[in-house]
Amino acid sequence: MRLLGKLAIGVVILAGAAAAAGWVLSAPQRLDEATLAAVGQGDASRGERIFLAGGCTSCHAKPGSQGDARLELVGGVELKTPFGTFVAPNISQDPTDGIGGWSAADLANAMLKGVSPDGSHFYPAFPYASYARMKPSDIGDLHAYLKTLPAVPGKAAAHQLKFPFNIRRGLGLWKLLYLSDQPVVGFAEGTPDNVLAGRYLVEGPGHCGECHTPRDLAGGPEKRQWLAGAVAAEGQGKVPNITGGEGGIGGWSEDEIAYFLESGFTPDFDSVGGSMAEVQKNMAKLATEDRAAIAAYLKAIPPHPRGF
Structure with missing residues (x-):
């Protein structure tokens, strides 16, 4: 019984230590x-x-x-x-x-x-x-x-x-x-400025990866399949692959991507639909160079097969 009692106490201490560590690690962190x-x-x-x-x-x-x-x-x-x-x-x-x-x-x-x-x-x-x-x-x-x-x-x-x-x-x-402030896609030195500008818009304020990237069981993005398409967060419908891989937009030129963001029309003259229609309305109001930068980035990122 003494041994069992000591083991029980040890388990309680370990559980308490783990809980305390979790409490500290989970504390909200503010900006410096x-x-x-x-x-x-x-x-x-x-x-x-x-x-x-x-x-x-x-x-x-x-x-x-x-x-x-x-x-x-x-x-x-x-x-x-x-x-x-x-x-x-x-x-x-x-x-x-x-x-x-x-x-x-x-x-x-x-x-x-x-x-x-x-x-x-x-x-x-x-x-x-x-x-x-x-x-x-x-x-x-x-x-x-x-x-x-x-x-x-x-x-x-x-x-x-x-x-x-x-x-x-x-x-x-x-x-x-x-949670990280680092870019998802790394580029070599000398990468054109418009590609880097597009990376900032897509990966940052545009938050395109939130819908177009598959998620794991904890709800985090699978960055190895960045922008490869995903099941919609609501569990119904599919969000398309916007890389150059299978099922993606590899056949679209930069100009065609930029025109889609401006007009809502694909190269096949189909029109934007679903929740992307709201996104496109906002993108249409950006400067021409911003849409061109987004297109340049999407053509420069690694291609992935469809993520769903």
Whole structure:
């Protein structure tokens, strides 16, 4: 009995130590002072470009809204996944129901670290795993632009998640595995500037990998199959391969990719559909050189066979 008792005590101590380590490792991590200083005051005219590249209206505009109403970022879009239903929040300038009370530092911590102003983890349905690759100054510009948009009252519904996914603290461990500010695709020295500019737009604010890359059982992106296509996060439908591999867009030229982003028409004169239609509307408003850069990047990345 003495031996069993000692073993039991040892198990309890080990379990306690593991729990304590998990608690420490899962703690939300905020940006350091140097990064926050780089956020700056922001420029609203530059911030509009980041807003469009990020497709903020696709999730945060009221479902079904058109025209200027798409700038009323009241939220409400539901994303039904195997982990539960996530609801896009109000990110308008309403100080109570939206983010009107957020500072530029608050927005930077949210987008680069996935941490809310109250110090809790955001769920990665908010694609901070991609935004983590953004320049802090672009976050400052985006904050300045958001300040020009209307305040719209109305709090979005809460997420509907089951145990254990409703325990936010565990997201700290998820971040240890999947949150990185490093580019996904490495390029050799001397790579053309437009390819690098496209990498920034696709891997960062554009967060294209969030939909076009397969995910593992923990919901993290399978970077070895970057942009190879995936089952839709909602579990229904397929998101296409946008690499040059089998089932992808290897037969499209750079000009054809850029034209698709501008017009919504494929080289076969088919039209964009599904959730990509919302993305394309935003891309069409970017500068010509931004769409060209995205196309150059997509032609330069490694090809992968279809990921679903």
